[in-house]
Amino acid sequence: MRKIPESTVRRLALYLRYLEESSAGGQVTISSAELARRGGTTSAQVRKDLSFFGSFGKRGLGYPVAALTGRLREILGLKSPHRVILIGAGKVGAALMHYPGFAERGFSVAAIYDRDPRKIGSRWNGLLIRDVRHLERDLRREPTDIAIVVIPATAAQQVAERLVSAGVKAILNFAPVQLVLPDSVAVRNVNMALELETLSYDLTVR
Amino acid sequence: MRKIPESTVRRLALYLRYLEESSAGGQVTISSAELARRGGTTSAQVRKDLSFFGSFGKRGLGYPVAALTGRLREILGLKSPHRVILIGAGKVGAALMHYPGFAERGFSVAAIYDRDPRKIGSRWNGLLIRDVRHLERDLRREPTDIAIVVIPATAAQQVAERLVSAGVKAILNFAPVQLVLPDSVAVRNVNMALELETLSYDLTVR
Numbered sequence: 037m038r039k040i041p042e043s044t045v046r047r048l049a050l051y052l053r054y055l056e057e058s059s060a061g062g063q064v065t066i067s068s069a070e071l072a073r074r075g076g077t078t079s080a081q082v083r084k085d086l087s088f089f090g091s092f093g094k095r096g097l098g099y100p101v102a103a104l105t106g107r108l109r110e111i112l113g114l115k116s117p118h119r120v121i122l123i124g125a126g127k128v129g130a131a132l133m134h135y136p137g138f139a140e141r142g143f144s145v146a147a148i149y150d151r152d153p154r155k156i157g158s159r160w161n162g163l164l165i166r167d168v169r170h171l172e173r174d175l176r177r178e179p180t181d182i183a184i185v186v187i188p189a190t191a192a193q194q195v196a197e198r199l200v201s202a203g204v205k206a207i208l209n210f211a212p213v214q215l216v217l218p219d220s221v222a223v224r225n226v227n228m229a230l231e232l233e234t235l236s237y238d239l240t241v242r
Numbered sequence: 243m244r245k246i247p248e249s250t251v252r253r254l255a256l257y258l259r260y261l262e263e264s265s266a267g268g269q270v271t272i273s274s275a276e277l278a279r280r281g282g283t284t285s286a287q288v289r290k291d292l293s294f295f296g297s298f299g300k301r302g303l304g305y306p307v308a309a310l311t312g313r314l315r316e317i318l319g320l321k322s323p324h325r326v327i328l329i330g331a332g333k334v335g336a337a338l339m340h341y342p343g344f345a346e347r348g349f350s351v352a353a354i355y356d357r358d359p360r361k362i363g364s365r366w367n368g369l370l371i372r373d374v375r376h377l378e379r380d381l382r383r384e385p386t387d388i389a390i391v392v393i394p395a396t397a398a399q400q401v402a403e404r405l406v407s408a409g410v411k412a413i414l415n416f417a418p419v420q421l422v423l424p425d426s427v428a429v430r431n432v433n434m435a436l437e438l439e440t441l442s443y444d445l446t447v448r
Contacts, residue, residue, distance in 0.1 A: 189263075
């Protein structure tokens with residue numbers, strides 16, 4: 037299969053959500069126009085996005101909801117749950133633990149780490165907050181694909197390097213710093229203040 | 243001034259953070275190499291990014307921290323604070339209220355709205371949760387540039403349209419849906435589950 041552009045991957049994830057809602061509502065087929073509305077795009081773009089992985093649907097009949105849902109979950113690697121660890125037991129970390137979207141999509145936080153002795157040993161949702169010094173030891177025993185990094189910018193690069201050395205393949209980074217890591221590691225950045233700042237900039241040029 | 247590309251705006255916000263930290267540490271000048279490290283880029287890119295708004299710094303001497311900080315804050319529209327309203331008093335909304343990055347950067351949440359009668363009338367950080375039915379009335383009295391939308395996907399488009407009709411110019415959208423709004427409105431999307439899904443996809447192709 038060809039490598040799918042990132043913009044398409046993001047739309048596929050939006051289509052998937054809409055398909056799941058439609059399926060829950062008993063809908064059997066769905067039109068490209070409906071998917072387009074949810075993905076903020078056009079019917080032509082939906083057809084192009086879905087064409088990346090073979091032909092789906094019949095002209096005039098729409099797409100079969102169940103089959104398309106299964107195929108999108110497969111494409112996105114969501115068929116089996118992902119073990120996720122959270123680095124940083126601060127306020128944003130706490131919010132993420134409760135973010136309903138994660139568990140719904142098969143991402144379960146399996147361990148939390150911090151370096152603050154006052155936090156280490158306490159529990160969130162029954163999950164022990166562990167000492168980040170034991171990261172390497174734990175990851176040898178409990179291989180993990182994805183780490184969510186929610187620590188200050190000054191500490192993020194070093195922790196990210198330790199995660200990568202210990203076999204983590206993907207990092208969701210909330211620290212306001214661009215991590216410099218090997219190309220083999222997938223990194224996504226979420227920076228809410230930075231999003232507001234780009235909005236603030238947008239306001240100055242309108 | 244030319245319109246600055248989005249990737250540059252995001253790096254400018256990262257440089258600004260680093261400059262503020264450096265300034266707090268007493269540093270007077272800063273090299274493009276240091277800024278490049280923080281922005282995950284090269285010295286050449288830093289010089290190019292900063293060239294968008296005139297010449298700064300002298301070859302070999304680095305950039306003056308104080309002057310560059312002021313200029314970046316001006317460029318990003320951060321010289322005066324922004325009034326922000328939060329739509330949706332759920333768990334993610336609660337986390338955002340406590341997100342330290344917002345207040346630090348001059349974004350202050352001035353009002354919270356929800357449609358749940360059990361939430362309306364209670365207080366978060368002393369701030370009353372208001373009935374979303376009064377949005378238009380309130381916005382006439384309290385003009386607001388930026389709204390943060392943290393409600394389910396099914397309700398987001400309609401609320402966004404109401405916000406735009408009532409004069410809101412910029413929306414930070416946490417709902418997993420692409421909002422369809424006039425081009426004159428700035429929209430940024432933050433979708434943490436979607437970020438994890440794109441990471442999950444990245445893992446399937448590595």
